[in-house]
Structures are given as C-alpha cells and as structure tokens.
Amino acid sequence: MAFSVPSLMVLVMIFSSPISSFSCDLPQSLDVGKQETLTMLGQMGKISLLSCLKDRTDFRFPQEMVEASRVHKAQALSVLHEMLQQIFSLFHTEASSAVWSTTFLEQLLSGLHRQLEDLETCLLQEMGEEESVLGMKDPTLALRRYFQRIHLYLQEKKNSNCAWEVVRGEIRRRFLFIHVLTGKLRK
Template sequence: MAFSVPSLVVLVMIFSSPISSFSCDLPQSLDVGTQETLTVLGQMGKISLLSCLKDRTDFRFPQEMVEASRVQKAQALSVVHEMLQQIFNLFYTEASSAVWNTTLLEQLLSGLHRQLEDLETCLLQEMGEEGSLLGMKDPTLAVRRYFQRILLYLQEKENSHCAWEVVRVEIIKALWTSSSSSLSSQLLG
C-alpha cells in the first residue's frame, strides 16, 4: 500500500569533497525518504489493528514541536533528525526483529540509515549558517520524551505483537503529522 503524503525525511546528494561544498537540496528530495519509510511501514503490518484495540494508547505526540511557527531551519532539521534516529533505534532491537519480517525490517533500517547520514550533512551545513545549536532550547527534548513513552509502553506490554502493531501505526501517524506541518514547511522555506 503506497501512501501519498508530503514528506518529512531528507535525501541529499553527497559528494566526496569537503563538507563546505556538500549540497543540501531539501525541496527536491523531501518526498522520497518519507514515501519510502511510510511504504515499508505500511507493508510491515501483519495483524489486524481490530484485534489489538485493547492495546491502543495515546503516546502524546509532541504537536508543539511540529506546529511551532517560528522554529529555525536548524531546529527543524534537528527535530527531523531526532525523529528518524529514534525510529531507527526503536526498530533496531532484538525485540523488533522477533516481530517483523526480516526483509522489510532490513529495508526500513537501511532507508532510515541512509536518510540519517544525508540529513546530518544538511544539519551540519545549517548549523554553520545559523550558528551553533548550543544556547537554543533543545528542540529535540520533546521528541525524545515521546519515544521514551513508546519504549516504556513496549516494555509494559512485553513486546507483544499487538503492542508492536500499535507502535507501527503510531510511527506512521507521527511521520504523517510531521510531514504535513509547519515543521516541514520550514524545511522547504
């Protein structure tokens, strides 16, 4: 099942020259990464969510981070990077590999890893232009807390198949929300 949504994640051209000449072309590549991630996450679904209704929970997605109207581009990049890193960490566990199809899981992790590497280039470039992120309120703290709630939920549910299914759907929703927010607009602007 393919999802048609604006994208959140970034793929950039990486050149073998010094960082100062790296290209960070967000508008051109924004759609590709999210589309790939959402497609793979969609394909990973194995069980019906109807059978897992009792396991649903509100992870309290940090809406304030994605709807911030005056977020700087470096902060937006930082939030996107943190989200992708946390998604990667979440699915790069022994518990995750026990639940998901190995081929799809490897495809997801490979795509996320590639996107993270590319996004780091943009983040380094943007930090150089806007100055250090030090001194700014940590824009990723709310994202980390959100993923901490997800990890605690999985532990409480003993990494059950239903718990992972609820988390998979939550991650799709979080990516969708982030990609259609002012955060995504800031990255394009």
C-alpha cells in the first residue's frame, strides 16, 4: 500500500509530536550548564572545608524535594527553576563578591543565568498546560525557606570565608539533586 506525500507528512507530524500531554523537552544545554556550574563551584574553593568543620550546619533541605518522583512535571520544573533562581540570588550579592574571585563568580552567574533562560520557556509552557496541578500545593515554598536559612546562616556568621565555604559545599550537593531531578523530568 503506497501513501501519498501529504499522508506521509501527516504521519511524520503525528509520530514526531509528543504523545503525552507534556510538550516540553528540557534543552540539552541545561545538562551542559549544570556540569559547568558544578565544575565552577568546585574550582571556587579557596580554603579547605576541613578548616571550617566548626562552621558546618544542617540547612535542612526539604524532604519533599528528595521525594520529587511523586511531583508532577510542572511542579518539578518549578522546583528546578526556583533552585537555580535562589542559587543565582545567593551568589549575586555584594557579600559573595567580597569572598570569591570575580572571574569565577562572573562565570558562575553567567552559567546560572543561561540555565534559567533555557528553563523558563519550558516552565511557562508546562505551567500553561498544568495550572490546576500547580494550584494544589506550591512545592517551592519549602525551598524558599531552605534558602532563607542559608541567608540567615551567612548573616549570623558575618559572611565569613568559612561560612561561604560551607554554603558552597551545600550548593554543590544540591546540584547533585538537580541532576537527579532533571533525569526524572526527561523520562
């Protein structure tokens, strides 16, 4: 049985479009950006974390974030966007500029900004499709509280080098969570 050209075009369009209701694929550039950011955070270390053991603290990363497999795609995208935005805001302060190398800090912020831009289109598209899901419970509220604890910690420690080193280590661990979350979003 031979198909006409228009029929073949329709079949190609049907089979190349997303089957699920989620029509957004995470850009591959997000994966590259995550890896670059993680590498940059690793290179930023100025002092040994061992010399800052007395400054370590538990920022209490929200447990519901760890159980992200039960979160809808739009909520997971929202969490991912919020995390990147909060990390950008954390390092985009005068206090962080006093601690970190300007070159490293500019590269880190530039990479985070690109990741946010890559993610925003996808987030807006998914939010439009799943507004009712997002209305159920805002998963980013606990995330904002978590980052508020980090900000308060830095204030209490007067933005010391050790405090920033502890925070840098914490953010590196969160990028491992981001990696897992984006992997779940790609399934």
